[in-house]
Amino acid sequence: MQIAVITGGSSGIGQAAAYEVAKRGVGVILTYHGSAERGLETAERIEKDGGTAVALQLDVSSQGALSGFREAVSAALRERWGRDSFDFLVNNAGVGQGPVPFEETSEELFDQMVGVHLKGPYFLTQSLLPLMTDGGAVVFTTSSAGLLSSQPSPGYSVYGSVKGAQVVLTRYLAKELSARGIRVNAVAPGVTRTRLGGDAFAQHPELIPPVAAATALGRIGESEDVAAIIAFLLSPEAGWLTAQTLEASGGYGL
Incomplete structure (x- = not known):
């Protein structure tokens, strides 16, 4: 059985990705930050549906936590799956901002944005790399805000900058890790209904119609839309893709 480590897997896109890859027969090590309850509930649902999963706590922005997390991953691999390596890493954990x-x-x-979205996944990937199998895959959940094709929104200069840095990092890691056959890609969601930003769409449903009207496919994105693309990027069908960032926005701004 192949194993995926998915950060930020207790809610939103990460949770949906955990469900989707588990449905495809992949074991899941998911992380949560503030809510152990949501993390454990996600793992329990995967197990109830016939998959295998472990939930571990991780603050991706805490450099001091990385070595301990790698040890926890190693222990989970041995105890749950009888393995000493895993196959896929999804760098998904994130934090929104107004x-x-x-x-x-x-x-x-x-510092918060850099720590969570750039420094954290950069050194987490470095820390876990010795445990990854050759021929595996890494996926970054970035944002359409970090793409050169996007229309900059005032007030998001930091968020857009660090998400753009993830796009660049994807290309550099794809080059450096190619010697081991590890593919590195990213998915760049557009406007998506998640808990980030204070669960904005639940709190302010009036924001939805104008966004949907500006989207070619006529609605806002759902976590499951992005999760399916993440699962695809981990799959054999994406075996000839690396260094790519796929925008998943439903044609926002077309």
């Missing part, structure tokens, strides 16, 4: 003008952006916000 719009903050450039002039008012604080160093605290800047």
Whole structure:
């Protein structure tokens, strides 16, 4: 059985990705940050549906936690699957922000965004790399906000910048890890209904119609839409794809 490590797997896109890859016969090690309950519930649902899963706590922005997390992954692999390696890494954990003008952006916000979206996944991937099998795959959940083709939204200069950095990192890692046959790709969701940003669409449903009207396919994205693309990028069918970022926005802004 192949095994995937999925960060931020207790809600939103990460949770949907955990369900989707488990449905395809892949074992899942998912991480949660603040809610052990949601993490354990996600793992339990996967098990109830016939899959295998383990939930582990991780603050991806904490560099001091990485060595301990690698040991926890090693232990879970041995105890749950009788393995000493895993096959796929989905760098999905993230944190949203409300719009903050450039002039008012604080160093605290800047450091938080860099820590969660760039420094964290960068060194997490480095830490877990010795446990990955040759011929495996890495996927980054970035954002359409980080694409050169996007229309910049005022107030998101930090978020867009770190997500753009993930796109660049995807290409560099694809080159460096290709010697081991490890593919590295990214998916760039557009506007998607998740818990990020204070669960904005649940709190403000009036925001949905104008976004849907600006989207070619006529609705906002759902976590399951993006999860299916993540599962595809991990699959043999994507075996000739690397260094790519696939925009998953339903044609927003067309």
